Amino acid sequence: MDVRTVGALRIPEELRGALRAAEHVVVLTGAGVSAESGLSTFRDRQTGLWERFKPEDLATAGAFERDPALVWGWYEWRRAQIARALPNSAHTAIKALGERVRLMTLATQNVDDLHERAGSTVVHHLHGTVADPFCSGCGRPFQAPQQRRDASGEQLHLEPPRCSDCGARIRPGVVWFGEMLPRREWDIVERAAMDCDLFISVGTSALVYPAASLMRRAIARRVTTVQINLAHTELDSRITFVLRGPAGSILPELVKCVYPDQ
Numbered sequence: 001m002d003v004r005t006v007g008a009l010r011i012p013e014e015l016r017g018a019l020r021a022a023e024h025v026v027v028l029t030g031a032g033v034s035a036e037s038g039l040s041t042f043r044d045r046q047t048g049l050w051e052r053f054k055p056e057d058l059a060t061a062g063a064f065e066r067d068p069a070l071v072w073g074w075y076e077w078r079r080a081q082i083a084r085a086l087p088n089s090a091h092t093a094i095k096a097l098g099e100r101v102r103l104m105t106l107a108t109q110n111v112d113d114l115h116e117r118a119g120s121t122v123v124h125h126l127h128g129t130v131a132d133p134f135c136s137g138c139g140r141p142f143q144a145p146q147q148r149r150d151a152s153g154e155q156l157h158l159e160p161p162r163c164s165d166c167g168a169r170i171r172p173g174v175v176w177f178g179e180m181l182p183r184r185e186w187d188i189v190e191r192a193a194m195d196c197d198l199f200i201s202v203g204t205s206a207l208v209y210p211a212a213s214l215m216r217r218a219i220a221r222r223v224t225t226v227q228i229n230l231a232h233t234e235l236d237s238r239i240t241f242v243l244r245g246p247a248g249s250i251l252p253e254l255v256k257c258v259y260p261d262q
């Protein structure tokens, strides 16, 4: 079912019923959920970060070894953007949903903290967060440096700080291509995908594994699946309810029509 224009009456009744009856809802978010907060996605034409930057120059351990100042500076630039951004109505609606359903597991591929700032208390960050750098040598957590005023400039070269224990460079607290996801977070979310009776994917192209396998598992289990996205994805034909449009409008609408007193 593909619902292109969503208003209170266009959220299918079957979906409202499924949400009301759900015992365990998984919500998986991607860059699209933060787009209306002004943060760029990765793959959207013209505005996506990977349209302007090469992932192999910025998001791999090899890139950090070759040019640590470029990589550290780029993530500091993104951290500054995140600090200036505010949660939007999609983040707020997800928080409200979490308070109404029996059990919700919230997982994100985003390295921002907008779900937390909207009030969601347990957020499983599958790709780490820019706020938690750590030592590339001994793994010791490092207090993120005070935000620099000039960190608003794109591609700022900044020498990363050094670990006071082992002297190795501090690296951004994000998962790069070719790296393992944080074990504990992944285990929780993978189990949730195998246990839930409703899975909602919001603002993700569903292309990057292993996160992209979560929705596919829910589809394989034949539980109710919902995809909220501005554009189509390769999963569209296999999803129970495809809600096409901005997450910042659709999610509040969905929550409002299932829980009218919200």
Ligand code: OAD
Residues within 6 Å of the ligand: 029, 030, 031, 032, 033, 035, 036, 041, 042, 043, 044, 048, 059, 109, 110, 127, 175, 176, 177, 202, 203, 204, 205, 206, 207, 208, 228, 229, 230, 231, 232, 233, 245, 246, 247, 248
């Ligand atoms: P993508 O940029 O791949 O996909 C963003 C999705 O959000 C697209 O399908 C858009 O159509 C959709 N979108 C954009 N604005 C939207 C809005 N307002 N409402 C609803 N949908 C909207 O981002 P991700 O799927 O999150 O990983 O990317 C996954 C991973 O790839 C990222 O975590 C990052 C990246 O490389 C690493 O850096 C390891």
